[in-house]
Amino acid sequence: MTRTPRLHIPHPPARPGADPDFSYVTRVPAGSVPRPDPHTRLRDLPNELIYDIVRVLDDEGTAVGPWDPGLDPDELQFGLRHMLETRAFDDHMLRMHRQGKISFYMKSRGEEAVAVAAAMALKPSDMLFPSYRVQGLQIARGRSLVDLMNQCLSNSRDMCKGRQMPIMYHWKRGNIFSISGNLTTQYPQAVGWAMAAAIKGEDDIAAAWIGEGSSAEADFHHAMTFASVYRAPVILNIVNNQYAISTFQGTAGGEHRPFAARGPGYGIPGIRVDGNDFPAVYAVTQWAAERARSGTGPTLIELVTYRVDAHSTSDDPSRYRPKNEADAWPYGDPVERLKTHLIRFGQWSETRHAALVEELKAQVERDWAEACSYGTMTAPPFLDKNELFEDVYADMPPHLIAQKKQMRALEED
Amino acid sequence: MTRTPRLHIPHPPARPGADPDFSYVTRVPAGSVPRPDPHTRLRDLPNELIYDIVRVLDDEGTAVGPWDPGLDPDELQFGLRHMLETRAFDDHMLRMHRQGKISFYMKSRGEEAVAVAAAMALKPSDMLFPSYRVQGLQIARGRSLVDLMNQCLSNSRDMCKGRQMPIMYHWKRGNIFSISGNLTTQYPQAVGWAMAAAIKGEDDIAAAWIGEGSSAEADFHHAMTFASVYRAPVILNIVNNQYAISTFQGTAGGEHRPFAARGPGYGIPGIRVDGNDFPAVYAVTQWAAERARSGTGPTLIELVTYRVDAHSTSDDPSRYRPKNEADAWPYGDPVERLKTHLIRFGQWSETRHAALVEELKAQVERDWAEACSYGTMTAPPFLDKNELFEDVYADMPPHLIAQKKQMRALEED
Amino acid sequence: MPRMNMVQAINSAMDIMLDRDPNVICIGQDIGYFGGVFRCTDGLQRKYGEHRVIDAPIAEGGIIGSAIGMGVNGLRPVAEIQFADYIYPGCDQIISELARLRYRTAGDFFAPVTIRTPCGGGIRGGQTHSQSPEGIFTHLCGVKVVMPSNPYDAKGLLIAAIEDDDPVIFFEPKRIYNGPFDGDPDKPAVPWNTHPHSEVPAEYYTLPIGRAEIVRPGEDVTVLCYGTMVHVCQAAADFAEVDAEIIDLRTLSPLDVTTIRQSVEKTGRCVAVHEATRFSGYGAELAATVQEECFYSLEAPILRVTGWDTPYPHAFEWDYFPGKRRVAKALEQVLEMS
């Protein structure tokens, strides 16, 4: 006797109107996951790395367990500052979008630690292949917000020369690759970059970020296969913020196993980490970087977090999830948690925090004013229209020269 | 201090001139792997399913252990016959290629059990999505060799009407899908077919085959993701015959972990089976079919075998592997092993075997003669050339009607 | 008759087909519970169930590959690719499989899949939300390519596509989802209900695939266009005060050569217009066909007005977009030539 099969459809834990339900999120006490030597062979790594969650900050804000990276107060304050700067930047840019000043924006609220801590754990010469939701990488690497704003404004100083939508930054000097609108394409590119480093005998490594939804794309598989086969010095990060646009992580295949579990099947260690736990993200990235840099091989990191705000300025999450879901997220907020930790150890205070928030707000506004002075969507200085035809090829071929002329002729009409 | 990384390049166990070395092949005694209930949840399945190898026939030819499917002598003889028929067919067709009678061929020598046993373990109404190297599926489902030969000859009775290279069969009535020249495309198609069965509440299942080399293609990942997310009633088989064309399985990512290990990361059970062990292949397929049919979900099966002959008639394996490597394959030959088993239990004899080989040889020759009577590459009856323009669309659009006329006009010139 | 915009008309087509034929299913990213990022599938999952309006993983190749398998198993899948810019990961399944399955199996297997996908620019989408890749797909034999320009056509053609036993790639010009657009971004947006073709029957009807429509008869020059450009070309003809015969191709492949030939034989001049890049774009096929078919009627070269041969730049959207003035200029030029 067989039962009649029916198509299984994964269901999110809660829909609008229902109470948030994060009972599916693995909860383990901070400090409980062992930290193997980074040179350990895959087969000797403990399963807890995947099925539990690496956490360092406990509920009281104490850093505990073997993964505590033992960061100096300076470093932690640096991290906190850059998370707050990211948040201030995001908030400002969303406002600017609401005011019609930029055409599009994507925030990373709640996911700041994922980017900022990782950037700090890597060397400045390591090459980063970001998704669109890790703006903290740029900020932690010291990028001026004015540069980012210029891009969002497509103004005269836009590093993309107006060719990309807002947030699709790149930073050649800062070793941050260009963000693509096409999901996951950066993953095999990062692996290729890392392969090239290995071919050349250089010891820089590559790191790439995608969302959990993006892990369903072909390029995830390409990247994992090539990273495994050539033991490429690369860190492959999956930021599992529970949602793609409207679909929850189960639609991407996260219903049965953590995304980190994809790793071992390819011969690549997987680690799951609390993405809202700054020291934990730092420690796990550091561990993976050590593996990569020493030639031990690639690592797949799943960063468990929650997308607090809308997917983008084109999205309305109240259509598909409970309004108060963010508040129920069991791992809290990365900024609050690091702040509590610092305060607990006398390295920070509410006053300093409030002052920093104010300082950053003012800085963002100053930066915005400066960026606008390089042009906005409606006010000069504008980019030169003729730029439209540059950089398609290294040298402009005859048909583009002709088209450029044609455009100019039209304007003179 | 970090070591200078270098690109890791996987190396095959032996190159031409060296001694074959199959020390990397996991060897476990027959009967040692437990057989869990097919409805067991993934998390409760034992690791041995992946890291050991399901084997039933021991070195003496006795069927042992929990996976022994307990097939009747009739069934085993049926299996043996069809494996031998496959082999006779392959041998004949290779000869015909050497004689210039067909333009291309691909043998499955050494891999006959993979196809024949699986076909027998499935229901005739289950839909099969083959690769090019599982011709045993067709034969075990009772297909006339004449039909297959007609296709290889592109003759007047070719089911493809001359449109595909030899061996790219399909069999609508027999529920065997069309073979594509593009690797792995059938994998997500099989999943979609199975999803449709589930949507319609029908209890037929789908099964698909690819080679281990093909598992690197994007469609592997697509198939695994969709099968997992929708719990599709499908069996996904990877035939690991150690080689793609010239590259060994390590180049496809098999160096560190069995291909079966890819399953669990997606939430899909993986099983590794001795592909040259007829009852073992049968048992594992039956187990996976039961899972699929009952709605428990998909299974990834890795069939460990060895490609004894060249990749295709365009290949020369002596360029990349030791000449005598096949003889060193630790799992023997599927035909010999089943034969030994049957003889051991008094259900077969050398004489009957020799007679069957002769009978099949004669039958293949008769079939060939019949097929040739429907036309060959050089002798009529030929397919009608006008067929060239049919079936591009359901109805021929005007531009194809015009092109057809143009072709005819040219001929009449 | 009810008034619909393009989104509603497309939604209505799927609604009707899901209702009429239990084998019709929809699959795509965010199309189910959410109703689609452009809301084309709004309400359909609630009405027909999660098994028939299916939220898919972000894997275009998987969506198309599985849709082919479903099609082979008797369903009529309508797959949505969220933006045409994201169709490329599905290219192998489209080109190597979907387009060729019937041929390679001599008709024994086929997959009647419809692929819906929003295309075109003008929504500040930058280079990855503005593409018009239709030209690539018209080069494939075995798939049909359709692009409607208004709600009435969209519904009738989408139903026809879903019922078609051949695979159809159905491009939806997203700039005109909510209203016709004549190419001038500075004018206030016009809603569809001011346009005659927003009168859309609530019930089932089809329009034939493979048939172009003369949307404005004229004597002096034939304008070949489709999608958003149909509206731009009309505005351009008005602006240039040219008596243009404007043909909305509606189906790009197979092409309705008869309608085109008759028109160009009459007018003796032709301009082909599209938003996609020019080189090896669909306009090339139009020009090649027209000069083959009507050479002796032609009084001037066939001109092409297209997007420039660059990606679609965010900041220079309106310099890129082949708007009214660019089309008008070509109309004037082609009339001056002889």
Added chain:
Amino acid sequence: MPRMNMVQAINSAMDIMLDRDPNVICIGQDIGYFGGVFRCTDGLQRKYGEHRVIDAPIAEGGIIGSAIGMGVNGLRPVAEIQFADYIYPGCDQIISELARLRYRTAGDFFAPVTIRTPCGGGIRGGQTHSQSPEGIFTHLCGVKVVMPSNPYDAKGLLIAAIEDDDPVIFFEPKRIYNGPFDGDPDKPAVPWNTHPHSEVPAEYYTLPIGRAEIVRPGEDVTVLCYGTMVHVCQAAADFAEVDAEIIDLRTLSPLDVTTIRQSVEKTGRCVAVHEATRFSGYGAELAATVQEECFYSLEAPILRVTGWDTPYPHAFEWDYFPGKRRVAKALEQVLEMS
């Protein structure tokens, strides 16, 4: 000067570049130890090491994606796609990434990747080993598309492609790897060493990308062709006894319009020939361009001789292949017209 066939010439180009530039690497399926299924990389791994001539997994998307990353990190990867029919799984990386990277980063990042891939039919390869998908790639801005027709050009153009800072898709017409082929399968195979362009310098040289070559001057009709068809067209002109000016385009994108224009202005007639399917194929661009550029010189419509708009059928290879007689017929037709 040494004589080489196409395979040797291509091998020599890579050999020289691997030697001259430590940043050049090769990656592809079976290209390393084995030397490639067509033997184009024979001996290169032995000479330059496993880190520079790399056997890849069977994942075209991975090959191109990783090659882009390598290119960004300063290497000059030469990626082989085993058959052009198998390039589609790499389409997204080619179209969305490789072609656009320089543009979207305003020149800050680029990937100088060369993609080599054998194309075309006539080897009994059936529908999945015979395709000519070049038309699709010519529609992309940001990649160059090259197809040589003889050993001398193959080597000079491949070296130029590898040195080019833009990505180049380098199509190799496999039917002429071992000898020129005039389209008649019944004639005995001719080896390259009877052909003047098999004289190939052993050392480094380049030919400019973007430049066509007049392989036979003539007065009555211009024939535009490339790859295998260059040989077929020459045979067809002989057969039809037509004084054709035959232009081997060599680079399909960017196109050498000047050479074409000058020729058609002289001859007044034009035939475009390729093996790929016709509808929206590259011949459409040629026809469109020629009539735009030379309308007033044209005395007859531009004809296209191409593969039929069907997949390439195994059994009817020679009915499908646009051979000598089909080209000859078009030459006669275009001369009769006026």
